[in-house]
Amino acid sequence: MFAKNDQMPILKRYSADLHIHTxxxxxxxxxxxxxxxxxxxxxxxTGIIAxxxxxxxxxxxxxxxxxxxxxxxxxxxxxxxTREEVHLLCLFPDLxxxxxxxxxxxxxxxxxxxxxxxxxxxxVVNGKEEILYxxxxxxxxxxxxxxxxxxxxxxMREGLLIPSxxxxxxxxxxxxxxxxPPGLTVHALEIARPELKERLLAAHxxxxxxxxxxxxxxxxxxxxxxAYMTVFYLAEPSFQEIRLALGGEEGRKVxxxxxxxxxxxxx
Ligand SMILES: [Zn+2]
Ligand SMILES: [Zn+2]
Numbered sequence: 001m002f003a004k005n006d007q008m009p010i011l012k013r014y015s016a017d018l019h020i021h022t023x024x025x026x027x028x029x030x031x032x033x034x035x036x037x038x039x040x041x042x043x044x045x046t047g048i049i050a051x052x053x054x055x056x057x058x059x060x061x062x063x064x065x066x067x068x069x070x071x072x073x074x075x076x077x078x079x080x081x082t083r084e085e086v087h088l089l090c091l092f093p094d095l096x097x098x099x100x101x102x103x104x105x106x107x108x109x110x111x112x113x114x115x116x117x118x119x120x121x122x123x124v125v126n127g128k129e130e131i132l133y134x135x136x137x138x139x140x141x142x143x144x145x146x147x148x149x150x151x152x153x154x155x156m157r158e159g160l161l162i163p164s165x166x167x168x169x170x171x172x173x174x175x176x177x178x179x180x181p182p183g184l185t186v187h188a189l190e191i192a193r194p195e196l197k198e199r200l201l202a203a204h205x206x207x208x209x210x211x212x213x214x215x216x217x218x219x220x221x222x223x224x225x226x227a228y229m230t231v232f233y234l235a236e237p238s239f240q241e242i243r244l245a246l247g248g249e250e251g252r253k254v255x256x257x258x259x260x261x262x263x264x265x266x267x
Contacts, residue, residue, distance in 0.1 A: 008251050009235040014047035015259075016230045016242075018075065019089055019164065019190060019215030022051060022059040026120035026140060028219040033129040034059070034066035040224045041072045044259075048237050050075035050215075052089050054139045055109050057102035058124045061095060065127030073237040078102055079164060080150050081142045087164035087171045088147065089190060089215075090154045093239045097157045104153060108143040147173065148184065155185055160243060165192040165217060167200050174200075180207060187246045188213050194228045194256045211246045214256050231257045 020037060021028040041049050049072045051060045057078050064074045076098035077091040092098040114122055114136055122135035145153075154161045163173035163180075166189045173180065173189075180186065188211040191197055201208050213230040216223045233253045234241035245252035 011233040011235060011251065014232045014234055014237050015045060016048035016213070016232055017041070017046050017216050017218070017224060017226075018048070018050040018077070018091065018162065018213060018230065019052050019079070019217045020049055020224065021053055021079075021217070021219050022063065023121070023123040023125065024053045024056055024059040024135060024139070025219065026054075026114060026116075026122050026138070028053075028120070029221070030121065030123070031221050032219065033125055034063040034127055035129050036221055037063060037224075038066050038072070040221050044225060046224075046229070047071050048073045048075065048232065048242070050077040050089070050091055052077040052079040052091075054079050054081065055102075055105050055143065056122075056135060056139050057095075057098045058135065060098060062125050062127045062129070064095065066129075071237070075239060075242070078105065080105060080145070081140070081171065082145055082147045082150055083142055084147055084176050085142055085171055086147050086173045086176050088150055088173075089160075089162040089164050090150065091160040091162065091239070092157060093159070097159065101153060101157055101159065105143055105145075106137075108145050109137065109139070110141055110144075112138040112141065114138040147177070147181065151184055151186070160187040160239075160246065161185060162188045162190050162213065164190050167191045167193055167196060174204060179204070180210075187211065187243070188254070190215055191256075192217070197256075211248065211254055212256060213246075213254060225259070227259060228256055229259045231255050
């Protein structure tokens, strides 16, 4: 608690991976269960993760439950593919709000039965990684909503909207629309290849003041150990602190840094 606004809290450094798929995403490996995801995050020292399956929030509780009160902080999220085939990370302050958003998204998803032989299994688990059920509706594909309408629904729920992998040639805001629509509230842009960020900014100079993150977009466990990582400087690991950092407010900040790995043989 601070008596005056001019007193800055002590900020700590938290590495974050805000884009991770679980066994519920048909394209993800069956190793992507809560136990493995949490232990990989702890091994890597990742302080904040977000679970962002395609069009469903059904495995978020299991990952949150498995993490318990210990790090990492698990941010509830979902990855939406809009009518324009643009991928958007939608993150929410709590599970209740995410579930409300996920119900809306499910209603806008075309009714197609999953074919596990073609697309892969969509497994819903609990925190102990026991199988609860198999999701039968195919979770990939586009929902019948535009980028603008998804953005509006996220904003209404005080969520964070982060267009996914905007530097990829497909399923990305910049590739599919060609530009960041004026008036669209985005809290950050996710880039898959931070080493090429300058090239992206040269092509899109209007983005130079945007917040950028990078994430693993892990569909396999080994992908969580990405070369670059997002680092937040926060008073504590919380959704509201992440929001402040993405907005560059109250001294909080976000940066993309090379992952520092422990020296071989170090304790
Ligand atoms: Zn994506
Ligand atoms: Zn993804």
